[in-house]
Amino acid sequence: MNTATAIRKQTIAKAMSEALASEMERDPGVVVLGEDIGKLGGVFGNTGGLLERFGTERVFDTPISETGFIGAAVGMAGAGMRPVVELMFVDFFGVCMDAIYNLAAKQAYFSGGQVSCPMVLMTSVGGGYGDAGQHSQCLYATFGHLPGMKVVIPSNAHDAKGLMLAAIRDENPVVFMFHKALQGMGWLGTVAGSITDVPDGEYEVPIGKAGVAREGTDITLVGLGITVHHCLAAADALSREDGVEAEVIDIRTIAPLDRETILASVRKTGRVVVVDDDYLSCGLAGEVIASIAEAGIPLASPPQRISHPDIPIPFSPALEHAVLPNAEMTLAAARQSIGERA
Known part of the structure; x- marks a missing residue:
């Protein structure tokens, strides 16, 4: 080889x-x-x-x-x-x-x-x-x-x-x-x-450019870090069980935020769920949805966001896992979005 x-x-x-x-x-x-x-x-x-x-x-x-x-x-x-x-x-x-x-x-x-x-x-x-x-x-x-x-x-x-x-x-x-x-x-x-x-040798992933982790036509799932994997798992389930093809956007760069890649995907699919394991209020998920609204993109159903609630992270594992975003929450939100109309 x-x-x-x-x-x-x-x-x-x-x-x-x-x-x-x-x-x-x-x-x-x-x-x-x-x-x-x-x-x-x-x-x-x-x-x-x-x-x-x-x-x-x-x-x-x-x-x-x-x-x-x-x-x-x-x-x-x-x-x-x-x-x-x-x-x-x-x-x-x-x-x-x-x-x-x-x-x-x-x-x-x-x-x-x-x-x-x-x-x-x-x-x-x-x-x-x-x-x-x-x-x-x-x-x-x-x-x-x-x-x-x-x-x-x-x-x-x-x-x-x-x-x-x-x-x-x-x-x-x-x-x-x-x-x-x-x-x-x-x-x-x-x-x-x-x-x-991971290729041997030098290569750069450009800062300020999001990635398309999975291509799709029916709904856009936006994630970063671990929530990209929640989105990918939800997208696989949607394809296998519902015949729905979700596009998954990996933000990769929080600042500067690549709004263009996100907006291009949402223009194509007309639906969006943003999954962010940071706090809900004033968070990145809200910023993404605001950018979509400001762009005037017509949506087939209201945008949704999944985030950590505005509480300190619990010490108890049972309580902690109950509030952390996961693939099941993402799948449920995507199915709701597919079933709704704006």
Whole structure:
């Protein structure tokens, strides 16, 4: 078999690590820092093998002070380096948002374009593990709402590698979110569809461009991260059981949001369900639906959104799983949409 075309199935964690290693090999200005990213290889596996390969001058564990080490990364970026820094859980943003938003995101603007901030902040999102409100949020809309930085979330390993390469090479700060249920860590469990073929060598998945994960004609299902897989599962059931062909859009980039790809799909199908595991109010699902309304697209039935309710994420597994969006909720909403008329 020609090894250049051999299928290389990888987890998102492995794909992220491979992308980091590739860029560190190519550009000596790329460094990686954060809590437990060195010897441990990252709590979620995304920096595995980097310390052994590149040493402690380019891969280093930090003290437990997010404000300090994220602020340091901003300084590194301003000085011409390309740091990749990990905020272990997105929920921890409360102690370091000044460094993220008032420093990193605004650096180019406040300097009149004289000082850029080519920095990647990678962070885990998502619940389902009984880790309660301090470790289980998504907060897509919180970061996507703030000008000056780009925000991405891959749903599979192929996109994870390509988005990471694009993020490191970008002149702007990029928040790289990864969902814990898709990482490929055995102790977490992993959605099988996130483990995909990852080409050897360099390639970029463009930031700001959504993907069509499944083509269809009857209804559009829009997701991001883990909810893409909810949409795909619902689409398979609709095709198998109802004879309905759903198109699935993978948002991939939260900011800037690719409205054009979403709108093109909805114009074709005339129906839409948006599935978002962030909080309901002022969220990304509402933004997508508002964009469809503003475009004046005639719909055959009212748009629907599935999101996490506006409550802190419960600690109890039974309560937590009751409020998390899933494939069954998505399927039910799609069937309701197919059966209704505006």
